[in-house]
Amino acid sequence: MKYISTRGQAPALNFEEVLLTGLAPDGGLYVPESLPTFSQQDIASWAGLSYTDLAFKIVQPFVDDCIPADDLKAIIDDTYVDFRHPSVAPLVQLDKNEWVLELFQGPTLAFKDFALQMLGRLLDYVLERRHQKVVIMGATSGDTGSAAIQGCKRCSNIDIFILHPHQRVSDVQRRQMTTVLADNIHNIAVKGNFDDCQSMVKASFNDKSFLPEDRQLVAVNSINWARIMAQIVYYFYASLSLGGPLRPVAFSVPTGNFGDIYAGYLASKMGLPIDQLVVATNTNDILHRCISNNDFAKHALAHTLSPSMDIVISSNFERLLFDCYDRDGAAINDLMTRFQTEDVALTDAAFANVRSLFDSYKVDDEQTVKTIADVYDTTEYLLDPHSAIGVEAARKVRRRDDIPMITLATAHPAKFPEAVMKAGYPHEPELPHHMATLFDDEERCTVLDNELSSVQQFVVDNITA
Numbered sequence: 125m126k127y128i129s130t131r132g133q134a135p136a137l138n139f140e141e142v143l144l145t146g147l148a149p150d151g152g153l154y155v156p157e158s159l160p161t162f163s164q165q166d167i168a169s170w171a172g173l174s175y176t177d178l179a180f181k182i183v184q185p186f187v188d189d190c191i192p193a194d195d196l197k198a199i200i201d202d203t204y205v206d207f208r209h210p211s212v213a214p215l216v217q218l219d220k221n222e223w224v225l226e227l228f229q230g231p232t233l234a235f236k237d238f239a240l241q242m243l244g245r246l247l248d249y250v251l252e253r254r255h256q257k258v259v260i261m262g263a264t265s266g267d268t269g270s271a272a273i274q275g276c277k278r279c280s281n282i283d284i285f286i287l288h289p290h291q292r293v294s295d296v297q298r299r300q301m302t303t304v305l306a307d308n309i310h311n312i313a314v315k316g317n318f319d320d321c322q323s324m325v326k327a328s329f330n331d332k333s334f335l336p337e338d339r340q341l342v343a344v345n346s347i348n349w350a351r352i353m354a355q356i357v358y359y360f361y362a363s364l365s366l367g368g369p370l371r372p373v374a375f376s377v378p379t380g381n382f383g384d385i386y387a388g389y390l391a392s393k394m395g396l397p398i399d400q401l402v403v404a405t406n407t408n409d410i411l412h413r414c415i416s417n418n419d420f421a422k423h424a425l426a427h428t429l430s431p432s433m434d435i436v437i438s439s440n441f442e443r444l445l446f447d448c449y450d451r452d453g454a455a456i457n458d459l460m461t462r463f464q465t466e467d468v469a470l471t472d473a474a475f476a477n478v479r480s481l482f483d484s485y486k487v488d489d490e491q492t493v494k495t496i497a498d499v500y501d502t503t504e505y506l507l508d509p510h511s512a513i514g515v516e517a518a519r520k521v522r523r524r525d526d527i528p529m530i531t532l533a534t535a536h537p538a539k540f541p542e543a544v545m546k547a548g549y550p551h552e553p554e555l556p557h558h559m560a561t562l563f564d565d566e567e568r569c570t571v572l573d574n575e576l577s578s579v580q581q582f583v584v585d586n587i588t589a
């Protein structure tokens with residue numbers, strides 16, 4: 125399996141090489157040169173497999189011969205041991221043909237654990253084999269950071285630097301990151317927003333000269349292909365649990381960086397019958413405007429009750445556009461270069477492609493709170509604000525009532541007490557037992573100006589020997 129850049133100018137890499145990087149040297153994102161596809165018979169034969177056995181079937185063709193099959197199986201078997209639910213990704217029914225897929229049963233209570241528990245183990249494995257040390261830089265609006273820290277904290281070959289927007293993540297999210305005091309974990313609160321953090325990480329990949337020569341830079345954000353790969357699995361798992369592949373299903377996905385829904389798009393291209401994919405956004409709605417109206421203009425970032433989705437520049441949309449521009453790297457390079465400085469629109473053909481693949485809907489804070497309250501009143505099920513956006517969007521744009529609509533529940537409500545209590549929930553939702561001391565534990569974090577040179581200097585000064 126080879127991976128190529130969406131901008132067409134970088135050499136192709138194998139899985140191990142793509143795991144150990146982030147952006148391609150031409151500024152693009154890596155995607156598989158061709159996707160593995162599965163017949164309906166193959167998929168049907170997987171009914172009843174455990175989550176880990178299914179994950180092996182789906183992940184192995186992407187990893188190819190970079191990791192021996194037995195070793196990969198052992199890595200995957202170990203990946204989900206700390207999940208609190210025996211089925212790893214349980215489905216909960218809200219109404220007739222209306223479901224939520226709980227992706228928050230992992231150690232940090234968000235869907236990011238699915239990929240970052242695997243990524244940490246994969247990195248550990250290949251770095252030990254190569255006797256290599258690396259630096260990770262990641263940007264987070266709250267969830268990726270803690271999941272990456274939990275996934276990588278045991279890896280002695282990694283220094284991990286996580287940038288979060290100062291005072292713009294919830295207290296639970298911040299403490300999940302800053303109370304991990306290992307020497308190789310470094311939290312930076314940037315006086316800016318998530319996009320500022322993400323653009324500093326991308327700038328660091330575009331010019332790595334600030335790093336010592338012996339340290340490679342690795343991404344934990346969904347620009348790292350391995351993140352997307354691991355997220356494809358739960359689309360198959362949910363479908364198989366509800367009668368797939370014979371019966372098609374639909375998905376609604378709370379969307380920010382476009383990684384999660386892009387994994388759903390890939391699942392469909394790999395052969396899973398998916399009737400509809402709904403992109404659900406908060407008021408940071410560039411993706412909704414682009415999909416519904418070919419309006420790809422950047423608006424100022426708004427702070428919402430769903431802070432993890434407060435993102436303007438959605439990295440993985442470029443991966444989708446690459447396909448929608450018939451894999452023309454030069455066209456993507458031109459579009460994305462212009463996107464940085466001006467308002468752009470997709471070509472008519474690319475827009476038609478995007479529209480044919482997705483529906484979209486925007487949900488504001490008022491409606492988010494109302495949906496949390498409505499769902500709780502009717503079912504006693506408590507949604508977090510991000511998942512509520514998914515449920516509301518699904519209700520608004522679903523095409524067929526006779527097909528199961530599955531909303532990805534991307535976070536546990538206890539991470540976002542503000543939104544939940546605004547919806548009338550009488551107290552802060554309880555954190556699971558393993559986080560009982562979160563609010564007593566010591567925190568360590570460095571606040572830095574929104575300035576690339578300060579952040580890069582901090583990284584260089586704090587790399588452990």
Ligand SMILES: Cc1ncc(COP(=O)(O)O)c(C=O)c1O
Pocket residue numbers: 234235266267268346378379380381382383384385432433510511534535
């Ligand atoms: C809780 C939660 N929901 C949804 C999203 C959006 O996912 P994606 O960025 O993959 O679109 C994020 C973060 O990105 C998140 O943390």
Ligand SMILES: N[C@@H](CCOP(=O)(O)O)C(=O)O
Pocket residue numbers: 263264265266267268269344345346347380381383432433439
């Ligand atoms: N919502 C994310 C933002 C980063 O997205 P990623 O999937 O590209 O890591 C977060 O919580 O950090």
